Amino acid sequence: MMKLDISGKEIKLKKELNDLDKLALDFTKILDLNRVRYVLVSGYVSILFGRSRSSEDIDIIVEKISMKKFAGLWKHILRKFECINAVSMHDAYERHLMAGSAVRFARKGKFIPNIEFKFPKIDLENWVLDNRKVVALNRYRIKISPIELQIAYKLILSTGKDIEDARHLYKLFKGMIDEGLLKYFLEKFDKEDAFNRYVE
Amino acid sequence: MKRLPKINLKELEKAKEENFRERLEFIDMYVDWMKRTSDIKWSSGEKSAINRKSIGKT
Numbered sequence: 001m002m003k004l005d006i007s008g009k010e011i012k013l014k015k016e017l018n019d020l021d022k023l024a025l026d027f028t029k030i031l032d033l034n035r036v037r038y039v040l041v042s043g044y045v046s047i048l049f050g051r052s053r054s055s056e057d058i059d060i061i062v063e064k065i066s067m068k069k070f071a072g073l074w075k076h077i078l079r080k081f082e083c084i085n086a087v088s089m090h091d092a093y094e095r096h097l098m099a100g101s102a103v104r105f106a107r108k109g110k111f112i113p114n115i116e117f118k119f120p121k122i123d124l125e126n127w128v129l130d131n132r133k134v135v136a137l138n139r140y141r142i143k144i145s146p147i148e149l150q151i152a153y154k155l156i157l158s159t160g161k162d163i164e165d166a167r168h169l170y171k172l173f174k175g176m177i178d179e180g181l182l183k184y185f186l187e188k189f190d191k192e193d194a195f196n197r198y199v200e
Numbered sequence: 201m202k203r204l205p206k207i208n209l210k211e212l213e214k215a216k217e218e219n220f221r222e223r224l225e226f227i228d229m230y231v232d233w234m235k236r237t238s239d240i241k242w243s244s245g246e247k248s249a250i251n252r253k254s255i256g257k258t
Contacts, residue, residue, distance in 0.1 A: 002235050002242060015243030018250040050234050050242055052249045160220055164227050171231040198224060 004049075006176050010134045010141075013049070017138070020047055020113060024058050026080065027105065027115050028142050034073045037063040039132040041145045042153075046165035048135065048144065049172055053161070056112045057104070063129055064119045067093050081105040084114060124149075147173050152185035155194045167199045 005012040017025070024044060031038045040048075042059040065073070067090075074089040084104045086092035092103045102118040120126045132143040144150075147169055154166035170177075186192045234242045 002237060002239055014239045016240060016247050018243075018247040020250055047246075047250070050231075050246055052230070052246045054250050160223065163220075164223060167224055167227045168231060171228055172234070 004172070004176075006173070010136045011144075012136045014138055015050070018047075020044060020055060020058065021137070023107070023113055023115070024048070024142060025137070025140050027058075027060070027077075029140075030073070030076050030080070031060075031062065032141075034069075034076055036065060036069070036073055037129060037132075037143075039129050039143050039145055041128060041150070043161075043165060045144050045147070045150050046154075046168050048137070048142075049169065051165060051168045053164075054113075057114050057116045059116045060118070061120050061125050061129055062117055070097070077105055080107070081115070082108050084111060146181070147177050148182040149185055151177075151182060151199065152189050152191055152195070155186075155191040155199070156189050158194065163194075163198050166195075170199050 003012070003014060015021070024040060028038060028040070039061050040058065041061055043053075043055045044058040047053065047055060070093050071089055074083075074092065077083075082105065083092055084106050086096055086103050096103045097117075097119050100119075100121050102116045104114045104116055106112065106114040120129055128145045128149060131146055133146055135142050135144055145153075151166045151170050154162040154169075186195050
C-alpha cells in the first residue's frame, strides 16, 4: 500500500526516481548548497506525487537575490547545467530575471526537460515561497508549493492536462489537506464551479 | 468521388466532453490503484512511463 504521510511538518514520500525527479533533485541541491530559498510549483508537483505524464520543464520560484549572490549561484549551476535562453550571467540576471521573465537551465547538451527559474513577481508567488512545504523524498528534501494552492491554481490554467493534475492531487490528498485553505483559493480565483464540476 | 463524412460540430464537442470525462475517471481509477499499491510498484510504473516519454519513445 502507498505510504504517503503528511501528518508531521514534512510530507513523506518514497518512490523510485524518474528522470524528472532526478533533474529536480540535482538542481535544487545546488540551490540548497548556495542557501537560496526556492519552491517547486505547477506540473512537477503532480508528477512528484505519481501523475504519470511527462513535462518539458520544471517550474521553480527562487527568492530574489542580489547580482553578487546570483553570480556565485550561476557558476555553480553551470558546472552541471547550461542556460538555454541567456548568453551570460548579466544577461540572465538583468534582461530576464529582473525584468520578470524566466531563465531556463538544461543538462549540458540537452534542451528538454529544463528548469524554468524565476524570481517572484506577484504577492501570491512571495506567499508560496514563505509557505512552502518540505517533502522528504527518499533520503532527500525538496520544497514544494502547498497542495491546496496547486489544486486551485491548476484550475486557472484549465487545460485538460491541468484539470487532470488538479484532480490527481485532490483525490490523492483527500482527507489530508486544509479544506479551508483550498476553499479560500477557489473563492479568490473564482474557480468553485470548475472545482465542483471537474475535481471533486 | 468517395463519400466524405458529415461533420456535426455539436457531436464532436459532445465526443470531446465525453472523452475528457473518461480521462477524469481514469485519473480516479489510477489514484485508487496507487493508494492500494506498494510505493516501489506504482513509482516503477511512473518511472518507465516518464523516462520513455522523455527520450522520445511513445
